[in-house]
Each structure stands twice: as C-alpha cells, then as structure tokens.
Amino acid sequence: MSKLVIVESPAKAKTIKKYLGSGYEVVASMGHIRDLNPNRLSVDIKKKFAPKYEIIKGKEKLADELVRLAQKSDFVYLATDPDREGEAISWHLAYLLGLDLNDTNRVTFNEITKTGVSTGMKNPRKIDIDLVNAQQARRILDRLVGYKLSPFLSKKIRKGLSAGRVQSVAVRIVVDREEKIKAFKPEEYWSIDAKLIPKGSRKTFAAAFHGNADGKIKISNKEQAEKILEEMKDAQPFVEKVKHGTRKRQPAPPFITSTLQQEASRKLGFQSKRTMKIAQELYEGIDIQGMGAVGLITYMRTDSLRLSEDALDAAEDYIKNTWGVKYLPSGGHRHFKSRSNAQDGHEAIRPTTVTLTPDSIKTSLSNDQYKLYKLIWERFIACQMAECIQKTTQADINVNGYIFKASGYVVDFDGYTVLYIESTDNGDEEKESELPELTKDMPVRVKEMQPNQHFTQPPARYTEASLIKAMEEYGIGRPSTYAATISTITSREYVKRQNKTLYPTELGEVTTKLMEERFPKIVNVKFTAQMEQKLDTVEEGECGWVQLLTDFYTDFDQTLKQAKEDMKDVKIELEEDKTDLVCDKCGKPMVVKFGRYGKFIACSGFPDCKNIVKVIDILKDVSCPKCSGSVIVRKTKKGRLFYGCSNYPNCDFISWYQPTNEKCPQCSGVLFKKRGKKPVLFCTAEGCGYSIEDNSEETEIIQTAVSQTTSTEE
Numbered sequence: 001m002s003k004l005v006i007v008e009s010p011a012k013a014k015t016i017k018k019y020l021g022s023g024y025e026v027v028a029s030m031g032h033i034r035d036l037n038p039n040r041l042s043v044d045i046k047k048k049f050a051p052k053y054e055i056i057k058g059k060e061k062l063a064d065e066l067v068r069l070a071q072k073s074d075f076v077y078l079a080t081d082p083d084r085e086g087e088a089i090s091w092h093l094a095y096l097l098g099l100d101l102n103d104t105n106r107v108t109f110n111e112i113t114k115t116g117v118s119t120g121m122k123n124p125r126k127i128d129i130d131l132v133n134a135q136q137a138r139r140i141l142d143r144l145v146g147y148k149l150s151p152f153l154s155k156k157i158r159k160g161l162s163a164g165r166v167q168s169v170a171v172r173i174v175v176d177r178e179e180k181i182k183a184f185k186p187e188e189y190w191s192i193d194a195k196l197i198p199k200g201s202r203k204t205f206a207a208a209f210h211g212n213a214d215g216k217i218k219i220s221n222k223e224q225a226e227k228i229l230e231e232m233k234d235a236q237p238f239v240e241k242v243k244h245g246t247r248k249r250q251p252a253p254p255f256i257t258s259t260l261q262q263e264a265s266r267k268l269g270f271q272s273k274r275t276m277k278i279a280q281e282l283y284e285g286i287d288i289q290g291m292g293a294v295g296l297i298t299y300m301r302t303d304s305l306r307l308s309e310d311a312l313d314a315a316e317d318y319i320k321n322t323w324g325v326k327y328l329p330s331g332g333h334r335h336f337k338s339r340s341n342a343q344d345g346h347e348a349i350r351p352t353t354v355t356l357t358p359d360s361i362k363t364s365l366s367n368d369q370y371k372l373y374k375l376i377w378e379r380f381i382a383c384q385m386a387e388c389i390q391k392t393t394q395a396d397i398n399v400n401g402y403i404f405k406a407s408g409y410v411v412d413f414d415g416y417t418v419l420y421i422e423s424t425d426n427g428d429e430e431k432e433s434e435l436p437e438l439t440k441d442m443p444v445r446v447k448e449m450q451p452n453q454h455f456t457q458p459p460a461r462y463t464e465a466s467l468i469k470a471m472e473e474y475g476i477g478r479p480s481t482y483a484a485t486i487s488t489i490t491s492r493e494y495v496k497r498q499n500k501t502l503y504p505t506e507l508g509e510v511t512t513k514l515m516e517e518r519f520p521k522i523v524n525v526k527f528t529a530q531m532e533q534k535l536d537t538v539e540e541g542e543c544g545w546v547q548l549l550t551d552f553y554t555d556f557d558q559t560l561k562q563a564k565e566d567m568k569d570v571k572i573e574l575e576e577d578k579t580d581l582v583c584d585k586c587g588k589p590m591v592v593k594f595g596r597y598g599k600f601i602a603c604s605g606f607p608d609c610k611n612i613v614k615v616i617d618i619l620k621d622v623s624c625p626k627c628s629g630s631v632i633v634r635k636t637k638k639g640r641l642f643y644g645c646s647n648y649p650n651c652d653f654i655s656w657y658q659p660t661n662e663k664c665p666q667c668s669g670v671l672f673k674k675r676g677k678k679p680v681l682f683c684t685a686e687g688c689g690y691s692i693e694d695n696s697e698e699t700e701i702i703q704t705a706v707s708q709t710t711s712t713e714e
Contacts, residue, residue, distance in 0.1 A: 004073035005107075006066065006093055008080050012112060015285025015293035016079070019117040025069065029080070032056060033063055034092040036139065041147045043140050049549045051140055053092065063096060070097040075105070077124065082108035082346060083301050083480065084539065088135035091127050101127055111352040112285050112295025134539035137548055141165060141535075144553060145522065148560055157510060157572045162492060165528065166477045168515055170485050171494045172523040173470055174462055175504045175512040184458035190219040192228065194404055195448040196237065196397060203436040204447055207397050207404035225451040228402060232449070235400035239442040242395050247409065249388040251416040253336040254348035254380050256303045257479030258472045263379070265465035265500070266423040268371050272464055272483035276300065278372045279349070288356070288364045295352055296361075297376055301480045302346040305336035311347070314354040315384040327386050327415065334384055350380040366678040367693070378420040385416035393435045397444060408435035463500045475529035506574055514572065518563040521555070585611045618646065622661050625670040627651040631659055657684075666690045 005026045007013050017026040034053040036042035042052040055063050070076050076099060078090035090106055099105060106127045109120040142165050149163035192209035209228070211217035219225050255263070260279065264270040270278075279300035285293040312333040319327050336348075351373070358374035365373060390409040397404040411417075462470065468482045477485055489495045494508035504512070515523045522528075531552070537543040581590035583603040590613060593602045601613040617633040624631055630646040643658055645651040657672040664671055664683040671681040673694055682691035 002074040003077065004069050004075070005077045005079050008086065008089065009280075009284055011281065011293075012284035015112045015295055016109070016117055018292050019114050020121070025073070027066065027069060029066065029089060029093060030059065030062060032089055032092065033059055033066070033096060036143055041143065043143055045144075045553065048546045049140055049144075049553075051136060053095075055096075066093070067097060070099075077105055077107050077121070078127070079107045079109065079120070081301075082110060082299055084131055084135045084138075085480065087128055087131040088139075091129075091132045094127060101129070109295075109299075110346055111298045112283060113352045116295070116352070130539055130541040133545040134535060137535055137538050137545035140545075140549060141531075141552065144549070144556070148556070149519065149522070152560065152564065153511060153514070156514065156567060156570060158507070158574060161507075161511065162488075163511075163515070163522070164485075164488065165522065165531070166481060166485050167488050167494075168512075168523050169476050169525060169528045170467070170471060171489050171504065171508050172512050172515070173467065173474075173476075173525070174489075174495050174502055175509055177459060177462055178504050178509070181458040181461065186455040186457070188221060189454050189456065190222065190225040191452050191454060192219070192225060192404075193450050193452060194397075194399075194446060196404075196406075196444045197447050198239075198436055198438060199443045199445070201436050205406055205408070205435050206433065207395075207406035210396075210403045210405045212402055222451070222453065229449065229451060232399045232402055237397050237399040237404075237444045237446060239438050239440055239444060240396045240398040240403070242393065242438050242440055245392045245394070246412070247390040247392050249390065249415075249417070251334075251382045251385060251387070251420070252379065252422040253305050254307060254350055254383050255376060256305065256348055257301050258303070258468050258482060260300070260349055260376070261468050261482060262465040263423060264372060264375060265463065265468075267375060269500070270368075270372070271486075272468060273487045274368070275372065276483045278368050279376075282369060282373055282376075286361075286364060286369065288361050294356070296356065296373055298348075298350050298352060299346045300349055302348060303339065303479050304346055305338045305348050307335070307347055307350060309333070311350055311354070311380075312384060315381055318354045318381065319385055323385075323418065326413075327418070329384070329386050336383070348380075349376055351377045354381070379422075382416040382420035385419065386413070388415040388417045389413040393438065395435065395438050399446075406435060408433050410434050462502045464497075464502065465500075467502060474525050475532050476525065478532070510572060510574060518567070519556075519559055521559075581613060583609060583611050585609055619643075619658070622659055624651060624653050625659055626653040657682075664688060664690050 003024045005013075005016065005020065005024055007016060007026060007028055008031055010028045010030075013026040013028045017024070020026065033056065035056050036051060037054055040052075042054075044050040044052065076097060078093055078099075080086035080089040080093070086108070087106075091101075093099075094101060094105075104124040104126055107120045107124050109116045145165045145168075146162060149168075150161060153161040153163055194207045194209070195204050196207055197204055209217075209219070217228075219228065253259075257276075261272040261275050264275040265272065279297065282296045283298070283300050285295045288294045316328060316333065354377075358370060358377050361373075362370050389412045391412045392409045393407065395406045397406065460466075464486055467486065471477050471482060471485070472479075489508070490497055490502075493505055494511060495502050496505055512523060534543060534548055538545045538548060581601060582588070583590055583605065586603060586605050586609040588603055588605040588609065590601050591604045593600055603609040603611045619631040619633065622631045623629065624645040624647070627645060627647055627650075629651055632644050632646050634642055634644055636642065640656075643653075643655045645653040655672065657674055660671050660673055660681065662671040662681060663669070664685065667683060667685050667688045667690070669683050669685040669688065671683055671690075674680050674682060679694040680691050681694045683689070
C-alpha cells in the first residue's frame with residue numbers, strides 16, 4: 001500500500017475506491033474524529049477561546065487504526081466533504097495523523113464519478129485554514145450560547161431545556177407567526193360569482209364581480225351584495241371587452257439545498273432531515289446494476305446556481321434526442337444568477353450523468369432514493385428546456401353597468417412543463433379554465449349568479465418548507481443547518497408538527513418570551529443574520545475568529561450575569577397538560593410532567609400524592625406475534641431500538657426488527673420490517689425465506705400510560 005485516501009463514509013469510500021483502483025487504500029473517518037466534549041464547555045474563554053478537542057467517545061479504536069494506516073502509507077490524501085465541515089474534519093485528521101498543514105494533501109470531489117474523482121485527485125491543495133477557522137468560530141459560538149444559556153433556562157423554566165444561536169431564532173419566527181394569527185381580526189367581504197353561457201354556445205365559463213366603469217367595488221356585507229344583484233336583475237349581459245395575449249412561463253432554476261428541501265417537502269412529504277439523508281446517499285454512491293457504485297448527484301450542500309458547461313451540453317443533447325430541437329431554449333444554455341451572498345464553491349444540485357434516467361436505474365434504488373433522484377433529475381433537465389407559451393384571454397362582461405371579469409388560457413407550447421412543474425407552498429398552482437370563443441358585444445346568458453360570504457384569513461402557519469424559505473430569506477443559518485435546526489426545535493418540543501403544519505408549544509412561547517426580555521439579541525432576526533455575515537467574513541479571511549468571538553461574548557456575558565441577578569428568585573411555571581386519567585390513589589386529575597428522563601404522568605396532588613404513571617411508546621394497530629398483546633418500542637442503554645410485548649413477563653416476545661400486521665403470503669407467518677437504504681418485509685419462519693421490498697409508510701407510534709407506581713421524581 002502506498003497511498004491512503006480518507007473520506008467520511010464507507011459508502012463514499014466504496015465508490016471512490018472503484019475509480020482509484022490499485023495503489024490506493026480508501027477508508028472512512030465516520031464523520032468527525034475529534035470534537036468538543038459534549039459534557040463540558042470545552043472552551044477556555046480566558047485563553048482566547050481556545051477549544052479543547054478530544055477523540056469522540058467510541059472512536060478511539062478507529063483513530064488508532066487511521067494512525068496505523070497513515071504510518072504505513074507513503075502519502076495521505078484528505079478527501080472529506082467539500083464544505084466548511086469537511087475542511088474541519090480534514091484539519092482534525094491532519095492533527096491526529098501528524099501531517100504537515102503545508103502539504104498539498106487536501107482533495108475535494110464535487111461529484112463522485114470517474115471524472116469528478118480524477119479531477120479532484122489531480123488538483124490537491126493545502127487545507128484552507130480560513131475555512132477551518134470559520135467552522136471553529138461557528139462551533140465555539142454555538143457552544144458558548146448553548147452551554148451558557150441552557151442551564152439558565154433549565155433553572156428558570158424546566159429541567160433539560162436548551163438554547164441555540166440559530167434554533168432560538170427559528171422558534172421565535174414560529175412564535176411570532178402564531179401571535180399574528182392570534183391577534184388577527186377577520187373582516188367580512190362578499191363576492192358575486194357568475195356562470196355564463198355565450199350566445200350560440202353550450203359551454204359555460206366562470207366570471208367574478210369586479211366593479212363598474214369607475215373601478216373596483218368592495219362588497220362588505222350581504223345587504224350590499226343583494227342590492228347589486230337586484231340592480232342587475234333582468235339585465236342583458238354582453239361582452240364589453242376582450243383582450244388576447246401571450247404569456248411565457250420560465251422553468252425554475254436547478255436545486256440548491258434549501259429549494260431541494262422545500263420541494264421535497266411539498267411534492268414528496270419528506271421532512272428536511274430525511275431529504276438530506278437520502279441526498280447524501282445519492283451523492284456518495286449507489287450500487288447500480290451492471291455499473292457498481294456510482295455517485296448519482298453532485299454535492300448536496302450548496303447555495304450556488306452555477307452549472308458546468310459539460311452538464312449543460314449533456315442536458316442539451318438529451319432534450320434534443322428525446323423531445324426535439326424545439327424544446328431547447330432559443331438563446332442557448334440557460335444560466336441562473338445566484339443570490340448575492342451565495343457561496344460559489346459548488347455547482348447547483350444536479351444529476352452527475354444525465355443519461356442515467358430515474359426509470360433506467362429504478363430497480364437499483366430504494367423507493368425514497370428513486371423519488372428524490374427523480375425530482376433532482378427532472379428539475380435539472382427542465383431548467384434547460386424551452387419556456388411554456390400560453391395564449392391568454394381576458395374578458396369584461398357588462399351586466400347593467402357592472403363589470404364581471406373572466407380569464408383563461410390555453411397552452412400553445414408546453415415546453416418544460418412536459419416534464420416538470422414547480423409546486424408552491426399552497427399546492428400546485430390552480431389552473432385557469434379555458435374560455436369559449438368570445439367577441440366584443442357578444443350577448444351572454446346568465447346560468448347562475450351567486451353571492452358568497454368570505455372572511456379575510458390570518459397568515460398561514462409555517463410548514464417545514466415555508467420555514468426553511470423564511471430562514472433563507474432572513475439569512476438565518478446556512479443550507480447545511482436547516483434540517484438539523486428544525487429537527488432540534490421539534491424534538492425538544494418548542495415546536496410541534498401537525499400534519500405538515502408547525503406551531504409553537506407553550507414551552508416554545510414561554511421560552512421565547514423570556515429570551516426576548518432578557519437576551520433580545522440572541523432571538524433578534526437581524527442580529528443573527530448580521531452574525532452569519534460576520535462568520536462568513538472569517539471564511540473569506542477578512543476577520544479573525546478570536547476577535548469575532550470576543551466582540552460577541554463580552555456583551556453576551558454581561559447580559560447573562562444581569563439576567564441571573566434580576567431573576568435569582570424567579571421561577572416560571574408552565575401550565576401542566578391535563579390528561580383523561582384520574583389518580584387511583586387520591587382521585588385527583590393526572591397531569592403531564594417532565595423529569596430528567598423525559599415525559600411522565602403524575603398526580604396533580606404532588607407532593608401530598610406522589611403517584612406517577614409511566615409513558616410508553618407502542619406501535620399502532622400492530623399485535624404481538626405470540627400473544628396478540630401490544631408491541632412496545634424500547635431502547636437499549638446504548639439507544640438501539642428493539643421491540644417487546646406489553647404482557648411481559650408472561651409473554652417473552654422480543655425482536656430487533658419491527659413486527660407488522662402483514663402476513664406472509666407463503667406460510668401466513670408475521671412479516672417483520674428491516675430498515676436500511678432498501679427497507680424490506682421478511683418472514684422469520686424457519687425454511688420460509690420470503691422477503692419483499694417495503695414501500696409502505698412508517699408505522700405510527702402512539703404514546704400511552706401504563707403501570708402506576710410510586711415515585712419521588714420531581
């Protein structure tokens with residue numbers, strides 16, 4: 001062995017090894033190898049915020065193995081992901097392996113293909129210390145905020161609370177929207193909607209009341225609507241004006257990280273964390289039948305809309321061969337302008353090989369991988385296709401001096417829409433209906449004219465897609481942090497998800513109020529956006545990371561000390577969530593509480609009555625294969641999930657795999673679910689061997705209360 005290449009994941013290592021061949025050993029660091037200790041601050045504030053890194057617990061053997069392999073090698077290449085976090089991992093590996101930071105041993109791959117790997121290996125460089133310092137500045141800044149604020153919140157509100165530089169602002173955005181919804185006062189308004197039929201036709205078309213010759217009229221109440229209807233009674237409507245036009249619709253740009261998460265949420269119902277996990281798999285490499293491991297998309301953490309000329313040429317050839325020359329844009333390749341603060345280190349997210357169409361490799365992909373790859377592939381191809389041309393018609397209908405407006409269109413040339421149409425936060429755009437042939441002064445007949453009452457609506461609650469969009473527009477966080485931020489605020493119950501809608505919990509509202517009062521800068525959207533911009537200047541080498549932290553911490557520390565002094569005798573009480581349970585010892589209502597080990601249900605009569613009820617997770621509508629009891633979701637001490645029966649110890653059923661309510665078609669046994677890149681349902685009956693790919697939705701987990709015991713947890 002002469003050359004060692006270190007990447008982050010085994011999947012990526014496998015794909016790259018195929019392209020490098022003999023003479024190279026490719027191994028994975030499994031992400032970060034060193035980090036700040038999770039149980040301590042690990043930052044020496046007095047010594048210029050010096051971080052105290054250590055080998056991550058559980059990775060000691062891996063670290064020793066990497067050192068051993070490096071010592072045996074003639075040269076070591078650091079090929080971690082091509083972003084800020086990847087640069088920091090390479091820097092930590094260089095420290096661990098004793099590598100010279102002046103060596104040109106850092107290689108990056110925008111795509112894990114033969115060309116991408118070859119290009120990366122031919123262009124090694126030194127580790128970018130500015131990029132490393134930018135990561136360190138963010139990491140330490142987040143650690144300072146989290147470790148200094150979290151104990152304060154835990155003491156003043158509830159044990160186990162946490163705060164974060166980005167997460168606290170994200171919660172505030174959701175809370176602010178909820179306050180607007182609560183403060184909203186609906187206003188009544190009316191519309192008059194007509195269904196009309198032109199003379200000599202049987203085709204009905206819709207028209208909406210607009211006003212009169214003087215302009216638009218707002219109808220505020222039923223009486224006004226009925227008065228207008230009365231004035232139009234027995235009138236002979238006619239077409240007063242017809243306007244024909246042409247509307248050109250341009251395709252959406254290729255995906256960047258934020259838009260991929262938004263579109264996957266809207267079209268596929270994927271949470272952002274799920275989207276990024278699948279995208280990582282597609283980037284690192286999938287075993288394609290007849291080809292081996294292939295990286296299917298370019299790097300998925302990017303906010304640049306730049307596309308390589310080679311990729312544009314490939315898209316042009318595919319479009320021309322599939323749909324013909326008329327489906328190509330008239331001006332040549334279509335280029336898109338990135339936002340002013342976008343990092344241009346990577347291309348937009350696109351397929352690495354255009355000819356690997358989603359359907360051609362479907363059998364090699366899991367259901368989720370296929371759906372996301374199809375979304376990325378179609379969006380990229382569509383962005384290089386001709387515009388959609390629509391012939392529009394707008395008509396004014398005169399009914400005794402009152403004007404009704406009708407509009408519609410027909411597609412003259414479908415262009416990119418033959419393949420892909422971008423969705424919106426409210427679902428796909430509602431299509432106008434096609435209007436019949438209308439000419440000026442043409443009489444029309446009223447089939448129906450209906451007054452309808454409406455009320456103005458409050459702003460909509462955020463969905464995951466619209467929250468990501470808001471964070472991007474505000475400049476809060478970065479593409480790589482959106483998924484983690486939303487996962488954090490929901491898992492810690494500052495925000496709850498109901499279907500796709502996000503709304504704040506009482507905990508989120510109370511915490512945000514306290515933060516606004518005591519730490520206004522931390523939850524100030526503009527301040528946080530400015531801090532993001534300052535952190536970017538570290539990456540660009542324009543600002544020292546120690547100075548940035550000093551400027552921030554001086555004010556932050558004084559604010560925290562003042563808050564502790566002002567609130568030393570204050571404890572904020574949350575309203576307890578009531579349950580339908582009644583204490584079987586004293587008869588008082590049982591309420592939901594939180595302790596050091598999570599959620600539990602306790603008697604509202606505490607401390608006089610210390611009765612509690614344990615909360616457990618069970619699989620909905622799934623029965624124990626042995627006794628038909630409920631199936632409980634449990635965890636080992638190391639956090640690994642397993643499944644057991646609610647009737648234990650009378651029933652000894654236990655399994656690492658999730659039982660389902662599906663029956664084996666071969667032997668009628670219970671099918672179990674095995675998770676992974678390609679989830680499968682399989683039968684455990686001896687000698688059966690039945691298995692099938694699982695495309696079903698995840699089984700719902702519900703919480704319930706069991707086994708009342710006496711405890712002093714409080």
